[in-house]
Amino acid sequence: MAVISVRNVHKHYKRVLAVKGVGFDVEQGTCLGFLGPNGAGKSTLMKMLYGRCRPDSTPEYSINLFGHEPNRDELAIKHFSGVVPQDNNLDEELNVRQNLMVYARFYGMSRHRAQARIDELLAFMELPEKASEKIKQLSGGMNRRLVIARALLNSPRLLILDEPTTGLDPQVRHLIWDRLRRLKKQGTTILLTTHYMEEAFRLCDNLLIMHEGQKIMEGAPRALIKANIEAFVFEPMGNETVFSSPDRPLPPSVRREECLGVTRYFSDTLEDLKSLCDHVEDGQYHLRHSNLEDVFLKTTGRVLSDKQ
Amino acid sequence: MTNSKSDYPALRARLYGVWLRHCRVYAKNLFSNCLPPFLEPLLFLAGVGLGLGKYIAGSMDGLRYLEFVGTGLLVTASMFTATFECTFGTFIRLEFGKVYDGMLAAPLTVTNLIVGEILWAGTKGFFFSLAVACVLMLCGVVPFPQALAAPLVGFLTGTLFATLALLVTAYVKTIHHFNFFLTGVISPMFFFSGVVFPLSDLNRPLRMVAELVPLTHCVRLVRAVCAWNYPSQLWWDLLYVLLFIAIVGACAVRRLGKRLID
Numbered sequence: 001m002a003v004i005s006v007r008n009v010h011k012h013y014k015r016v017l018a019v020k021g022v023g024f025d026v027e028q029g030t031c032l033g034f035l036g037p038n039g040a041g042k043s044t045l046m047k048m049l050y051g052r053c054r055p056d057s058t059p060e061y062s063i064n065l066f067g068h069e070p071n072r073d074e075l076a077i078k079h080f081s082g083v084v085p086q087d088n089n090l091d092e093e094l095n096v097r098q099n100l101m102v103y104a105r106f107y108g109m110s111r112h113r114a115q116a117r118i119d120e121l122l123a124f125m126e127l128p129e130k131a132s133e134k135i136k137q138l139s140g141g142m143n144r145r146l147v148i149a150r151a152l153l154n155s156p157r158l159l160i161l162d163e164p165t166t167g168l169d170p171q172v173r174h175l176i177w178d179r180l181r182r183l184k185k186q187g188t189t190i191l192l193t194t195h196y197m198e199e200a201f202r203l204c205d206n207l208l209i210m211h212e213g214q215k216i217m218e219g220a221p222r223a224l225i226k227a228n229i230e231a232f233v234f235e236p237m238g239n240e241t242v243f244s245s246p247d248r249p250l251p252p253s254v255r256r257e258e259c260l261g262v263t264r265y266f267s268d269t270l271e272d273l274k275s276l277c278d279h280v281e282d283g284q285y286h287l288r289h290s291n292l293e294d295v296f297l298k299t300t301g302r303v304l305s306d307k308q
Numbered sequence: 309m310t311n312s313k314s315d316y317p318a319l320r321a322r323l324y325g326v327w328l329r330h331c332r333v334y335a336k337n338l339f340s341n342c343l344p345p346f347l348e349p350l351l352f353l354a355g356v357g358l359g360l361g362k363y364i365a366g367s368m369d370g371l372r373y374l375e376f377v378g379t380g381l382l383v384t385a386s387m388f389t390a391t392f393e394c395t396f397g398t399f400i401r402l403e404f405g406k407v408y409d410g411m412l413a414a415p416l417t418v419t420n421l422i423v424g425e426i427l428w429a430g431t432k433g434f435f436f437s438l439a440v441a442c443v444l445m446l447c448g449v450v451p452f453p454q455a456l457a458a459p460l461v462g463f464l465t466g467t468l469f470a471t472l473a474l475l476v477t478a479y480v481k482t483i484h485h486f487n488f489f490l491t492g493v494i495s496p497m498f499f500f501s502g503v504v505f506p507l508s509d510l511n512r513p514l515r516m517v518a519e520l521v522p523l524t525h526c527v528r529l530v531r532a533v534c535a536w537n538y539p540s541q542l543w544w545d546l547l548y549v550l551l552f553i554a555i556v557g558a559c560a561v562r563r564l565g566k567r568l569i570d
Binding site for chain 1: 315406409413416417
C-alpha cells in the first residue's frame with residue numbers, strides 16, 4: 001500500500017519552471033531515489049513534502065504523506081519525518097551532544113529521554129566518543145553522520161535525505177548506506193536524492209529519473225537498465241576512430257554513442273563487442289555490463305544544460 | 309523504532325524550544341557575552357560622570373544629568389542588543405549558517421521560528437537592562453528599588469526593536485545594507501528621542517517627529533518607572549509600544565516568512 005502519494009505538482013520560481021507535473025507513489029518500508037542532473041528539481045520536490053516549499057496551486061495537484069497534506073498538517077508531517085538537508089547546518093557554537101539536545105527539544109522530548117536516545121544514535125552512527133567535540137573539529141563525514149543522527153532523533157517513519165553522501169569518502173559512504181538499509185529493514189520509508197548511481201542502485205527499490213523538472217523515467221534499478229539500454233558496453237580508452245571507418249563497418253547489433261569526449265559501443269550481444277576488442281591493445285578498454293550511469297546519460301542528455 | 313504518535317508539541321513548547329536554542333548558544337560564551345553589558349554602564353559612568361558631567365550644571369526634566377542619561381541607558385542598551393541580534397544575528401543564521409534550514413526541518417512553523425526569535429531578543433533586552441540597572445543602582449545613579457522594575461520596560465523595548473530589525477532583515481540582500489539602518493535609523497533615535505537631552509529643547513516640528521519614533525516612548529516609560537510616577541498620558545506610550553510590536557511584528561512574520569518558504 002502506498003503511504004506517500006504525490007500527483008501532478010508544479011513549482012515555478014519567477015520565470016523558471018522548476019518542477020513540471022511530477023507524481024509518484026512510495027510504499028511503506030521502501031526507498032525511492034531521485035536521480036537527475038543539478039537543477040532537475042529534485043531538492044525542490046523534497047522540500048515540498050515537508051512544507052518548506054509551496055507547490056504552485058494548480059487545481060489538480062495533491063500531496064499525501066501517511067494521510068497528511070503538507071499545506072494543512074505541516075507540523076504533523078515534520079513530527080514523524082526526519083530530514084537531512086543538502087547542506088550541513090549544525091550549530092557551530094554547540095558541541096555534538098548539545099546540538100542534538102537542542103534539536104530534541106523541538107520534538108518535545110524530555111531531557112531524560114533525549115539523553116538516552118542521543119547515546120543510542122551516536123552509537124548507531126559510530127560517533128560515540130565524539131559527544132563533546134566541537135562541530136568545527138569534526139570531519140566532513142562526521143558532520144554528515146551527525147546530521148543524519150539528528151534527523152533520526154524522533155524515530156521517524158519517513159526519512160528524507162537530500163544528497164546524503166555527496167563529497168564523502170568511500171568508508172563513510174558505505175557506513176551510511178548500511179545504516180539506511182538497516183532503517184529500511186525496520187520499516188522506515190526513505191526518499192533520497194543522489195548523483196551517485198551506485199548509491200541509487202544499492203539502496204533504492206525504485207528510482208525516478210528527473211530532467212528539467214520532469215519525470216522522464218521510473219522503475220526498479222535493474223528493470224530500468226533492462227528496458228532502456230543494451231546489456232553490454234565496450235569502452236575503448238584511446239583513439240577509437242578505427243572502428244567506424246567506412247572499410248570496416250560495425251557489427252549490425254552495435255550502437256555507437258559519443259558523450260562528452262568518450263565513445264561507447266553498446267550491444268546485447270557480447271560476442272559482437274568482443275570482436276571489437278581485437279583491434280585494441282590489452283588493458284586499453286573496458287568491456288562491462290551496462291549500468292545506471294549509462295541509462296542516466298542516455299536519458300538526461302549528453303551535453304550540459306545551463307542549470308548544471 | 310518507528311513512532312506511532314503524530315502529535316507534535318504544543319505552541320508554547322515549540323516557542324520555548326526556539327528560545328532555548330538561542331539561549332544555549334548565547335550561554336555557550338557566557339563570559340564574553342555577559343561581561344560587556346555590565347562594563348558598558350561602567351564606561352558610561354566614567355566617561356560622563358567623571359568627564360562630561362562636570363560641565364553640565366543644570367537639571368534636565370528635574371533630574372541630574374547623570375541620572376537623566378542613566379535612566380535612558382536602561383532602554384537604549386535593550387534597543388542596541390535586540391537590534392544587533394535581529395539584524396546581523398538573524399541574517400547570519402539565515403544566509404551563512406543555514407541554521408534555519410535545520411530548524412525548519414523539525415516540527416516548527418516559520419511563524420514559530422520568528423516569534424521565538426522576537427521573544428529571545430526581548431529576553432536579551434531584559435537582561436541588558438538589568439545589567440545597566442544593577443551597575444547604576446550600585447553607584448546610586450538610579451533609585452533602588454524602583455529601577456529593579458526597569459528590565460520589564462527593557463523587555464518591551466527589546467521586543468519592539470526585534471520586530472523592526474526583523475522587518476528590515478526580511479528585505480536586506482547583503483549584510484552590508486544593515487549599515488544604512490543602523491546609521492540612518494537607530495543612531496538618530498539614540499540622539500533625538502530624549503535620551504541625551506530633553507525633547508522640550510527641540511523645535512515643534514522636530515518634537516513631532518520624535519513623538520513618532522518608538523524609542524521616545526520606551527524612554528518615557530522607563531523614566532516613569534524609575535521615578536515611580538505614572539501620569540495618565542503614560543497609557544499612550546504603553547499603547548504605542550504594544551501596537552508597534554503587534555503591527556510591525558505581524559509584518560515581519562509575513563515578510564520574513566516569504567523569504568524562508570520558497
